Amino acid sequence: MPMRPNAGPRLLRQLEQGRAPAGPTSSLARANTTLRVWRGCAFALCLALPMASAVAKTELLVSQWLPASHPISEAMGEWSRQVGDATDGRVTLKVLPQAVTNPPGHYNAVRDGLADVAMTVIGYTPGRFPLSELSELPLMADTAEANSIALQTTAERVPQMMDEFKDVKVLALFTHGPGVVFNTKKPIRTLDDLQSLKFRVGGGVVNEVSKQLGTNTTLKPTTEAYELVSSGVMDGVWLPFEGLPTYNLEKLIKHATTFPGGLYNSAFIVMMNKDRWNALSAEDKAAIEPLIGVTFARDLGRAFDRRDQQGIDAAKAAGVEVIEASPELLEAVQARIAPIEKKWADTARAKGIQDPEALIREYRAAATK
Numbered sequence: 001m002p003m004r005p006n007a008g009p010r011l012l013r014q015l016e017q018g019r020a021p022a023g024p025t026s027s028l029a030r031a032n033t034t035l036r037v038w039r040g041c042a043f044a045l046c047l048a049l050p051m052a053s054a055v056a057k058t059e060l061l062v063s064q065w066l067p068a069s070h071p072i073s074e075a076m077g078e079w080s081r082q083v084g085d086a087t088d089g090r091v092t093l094k095v096l097p098q099a100v101t102n103p104p105g106h107y108n109a110v111r112d113g114l115a116d117v118a119m120t121v122i123g124y125t126p127g128r129f130p131l132s133e134l135s136e137l138p139l140m141a142d143t144a145e146a147n148s149i150a151l152q153t154t155a156e157r158v159p160q161m162m163d164e165f166k167d168v169k170v171l172a173l174f175t176h177g178p179g180v181v182f183n184t185k186k187p188i189r190t191l192d193d194l195q196s197l198k199f200r201v202g203g204g205v206v207n208e209v210s211k212q213l214g215t216n217t218t219l220k221p222t223t224e225a226y227e228l229v230s231s232g233v234m235d236g237v238w239l240p241f242e243g244l245p246t247y248n249l250e251k252l253i254k255h256a257t258t259f260p261g262g263l264y265n266s267a268f269i270v271m272m273n274k275d276r277w278n279a280l281s282a283e284d285k286a287a288i289e290p291l292i293g294v295t296f297a298r299d300l301g302r303a304f305d306r307r308d309q310q311g312i313d314a315a316k317a318a319g320v321e322v323i324e325a326s327p328e329l330l331e332a333v334q335a336r337i338a339p340i341e342k343k344w345a346d347t348a349r350a351k352g353i354q355d356p357e358a359l360i361r362e363y364r365a366a367a368t369k
Helices: 007-016 025-054 071-086 103-111 130-136 144-157 159-165 191-195 205-213 222-230 274-279 282-291 294-318 327-350 356-367
Strands: 058-063 091-095 117-121 168-175 180-183 198-201 216-219 236-239 255-258 267-273 321-324
Touching: 058 103, 058 274, 071 091, 071 282, 071 294, 091 282, 103 117, 103 168, 103 267, 130 144, 130 159, 130 168, 130 205, 130 267, 130 327, 130 356, 144 159, 144 168, 144 294, 144 356, 159 168, 168 274, 168 294, 191 205, 191 327, 198 205, 198 222, 205 216, 205 327, 222 236, 267 274, 267 294, 282 294, 294 321, 327 356
Parallel strands: 058 091, 058 117, 198 216, 198 236, 255 321
Antiparallel strands: 117 267, 168 267, 180 236, 180 255
């Protein structure tokens, strides 16, 4: 006679107590078989529990305020896929449907746990991360890749610089490509030309550059660039070439003036909440470590360089007049911006860096490779 569905647990208790159930021998045999099956299931369950714990998944929430087409968004998307592959799917990243705060607020948002991972522009909070502004000094680097690697490696070997980000887990420090002066009005051939127009700029050292040059600039996020230029509120923008295709500016801009090493650079950070990082298993941390730091900084820099080339091509296709700063304009700019390096050196010395002037020289040599 078949056993009732609920007979298993009761039969198991009877057999464990040495009380064989009444019935023919075949019933006893079936009972012993049932006991072995139940014990086997219990043993398998015990084995499965630590295995289930070992494959527990972690989903990290990403707050992203840039458009999905931006090179940073694309590079971070590729990085998230690499993290998933490296951890065999145990760690995944999910972009939230909207940013948890405004662009400047993302450092605090990650620090406070409003998001697990995010990116922000270091210069959007002026004066907060002064040593990292070394990468933003004028005429510093011709490619984002070289500048990004120089920034990350310098921060890793200069404790005072990395200490600026002690509230978060630094995943990468990086920069965009050389800053270019774009406008809708006229070619910039002299300092007077530069001073006669209104420009949108980002944060950080670029603000100091604009002040030293005596230009009329307004600090605004890059996401507002199209509206500011198309409405005529601003005559132009200071951006790397990638900004043209990223923000659909190539049909608005008429003139571009380039400077060797860039008139300025902007630095960024991708970071993770410290508690969330510390909560990862040792195995997952070991899998992710090779994907952060210099590796991630290099990939982000390369993404900017690829988009810069697209921007150059877009400018040519749209008929934008692109000129190099004349020797006279470059000399006038260099004379005006000289105090910016001294200010950085004085700040660095006050924070314990013994020879900041040598560090600037070393950095520039690395950033121009």
